[in-house]
Amino acid sequence: MRHVIFGGDGFVGRYLAPKLVADGEEVVVADIARSDLPHYRNVRFIKCDVTDPASVTAVGLKADDMVYNLSAKMLSPIQVRAKRHDFFFPVNFHGTEHIMQAMDKAAAPKLVHYTTDMIYGHTVTQPMTEEHPVAPLGEYGWSKQKTEELAAEWRKRGMSISLFRPRLIIGPGRLGILEKLFKLIDWSFPVPMIGSGRNPYQFISVFDCAEAARAAWKAGVPNEAYNLGSLNPPPVKKLLGDLIRHAGSKSILIPTPGWAVKRTLDLLDLMNMPIMDPEQYLIADEECVLDVSKAERQLGWVPQYRDEDMLIAAYSEYRAKKAGHAVATKHVPAE
Ligand SMILES: Cc1cn([C@H]2C[C@H](O)[C@@H](COP(=O)(O)OP(=O)(O)O[C@H]3O[C@H](C)C(=O)[C@H](O)[C@H]3O)O2)c(=O)[nH]c1=O
Numbered sequence: 001m002r003h004v005i006f007g008g009d010g011f012v013g014r015y016l017a018p019k020l021v022a023d024g025e026e027v028v029v030a031d032i033a034r035s036d037l038p039h040y041r042n043v044r045f046i047k048c049d050v051t052d053p054a055s056v057t058a059v060g061l062k063a064d065d066m067v068y069n070l071s072a073k074m075l076s077p078i079q080v081r082a083k084r085h086d087f088f089f090p091v092n093f094h095g096t097e098h099i100m101q102a103m104d105k106a107a108a109p110k111l112v113h114y115t116t117d118m119i120y121g122h123t124v125t126q127p128m129t130e131e132h133p134v135a136p137l138g139e140y141g142w143s144k145q146k147t148e149e150l151a152a153e154w155r156k157r158g159m160s161i162s163l164f165r166p167r168l169i170i171g172p173g174r175l176g177i178l179e180k181l182f183k184l185i186d187w188s189f190p191v192p193m194i195g196s197g198r199n200p201y202q203f204i205s206v207f208d209c210a211e212a213a214r215a216a217w218k219a220g221v222p223n224e225a226y227n228l229g230s231l232n233p234p235p236v237k238k239l240l241g242d243l244i245r246h247a248g249s250k251s252i253l254i255p256t257p258g259w260a261v262k263r264t265l266d267l268l269d270l271m272n273m274p275i276m277d278p279e280q281y282l283i284a285d286e287e288c289v290l291d292v293s294k295a296e297r298q299l300g301w302v303p304q305y306r307d308e309d310m311l312i313a314a315y316s317e318y319r320a321k322k323a324g325h326a327v328a329t330k331h332v333p334a335e
Pocket residue numbers: 006007008009010011012013030031032033048049050051069070071072073074091095114115116166169
């Protein structure tokens with residue numbers, strides 16, 4: 001049996017592949033890009049563009065392969081409204097469709113696929129279990145929600161598909177939207193928050209994300225969806241306040257009327273000058289906490305990393321990068 005990871009060269013895949021190799025498994029990464037990673041000594045790489053069905057077929061799936069789909073277009077770099085659909089759908093939706101079709105042709109029924117918590121849209125019930133209604137707020141969320149609908153169809157035809165819905169994934173090697181925040185803190189500039197900052201903010205560690213995929217495989221790929229997020233996320237105010245103290249910065253946190261900031265950001269978005277994607281800012285002041293107990297109950301998966309530690313680790317990485325040091329990509333425990 002092989003583990004074939006589409007998009008396996010990306011942020012999550014590069015932690016999942018060596019994990020499976022350490023288990024003594026045969027791993028194949030199928031991706032458009034191949035980075036210079038040490039685990040390629042033990043992992044086969046096949047160049048594959050998921051937007052092209054022939055390229056996916058050429059990977060040569062076999063019936064007993066365990067397949068993972070981590071290929072995706074993410075919310076960064078930010079796109080203007082008119083371009084969002086065509087940016088996300090070819091990879092996130094059609095790419096997944098091509099992988100499922102290739103699996104069908106090869107009679108390979110087992111898939112672990114990542115969608116996103118953004119399929120939920122605004123928080124309607126708290127805490128958010130996997131039963132929370134879905135109503136994405138933009139094309140990224142829709143491109144992922146539509147793959148959940150595809151998965152439902154293929155499950156009826158005999159496939160086993162475990163779906164994961166992660167919060168914002170952070171860990172060594174990706175600073176993303178945090179870089180702007182860290183700059184303000186470094187310069188001791190005021191740090192505006194969308195809303196009062198009393199709502200919690202929940203991340204998920206890239207290590208915990210990779211472990212979830214492995215746990216789904218070990219549990220026999222249940223036909224279920226699972227939330228992925230940290231435990232006990234602290235309020236934004238506490239999270240940022242602790243980071244400012246840790247950094248020895250003089251930044252102060254500025255609460256803002258959330259609705260006014262959101263309308264301003266809406267206006268900038270309408271004028272094709274987005275500075276944040278609506279899918280991110282529209283829920284920034286909401287009580288948005290994923291309940292992750294289902295993955296614990298069914299897969300034995302428990303997140304190991306705390307938001308406070310992940311944010312400080314990301315800040316340390318940012319400082320090291322600024323100072324010109326190599327970025328640590330090793331598994332750094334958060335506690
Ligand atoms: C555009 C494109 C991309 N890729 C590859 C390139 C990257 O190696 C990989 C995506 O990795 P990235 O680091 O951008 O994303 P992750 O943070 O790993 O994303 C993960 O978490 C989040 C929540 C997810 O939605 C993804 O499905 C899941 O993979 O897909 C391809 O193989 N084919 C393509 O056509």
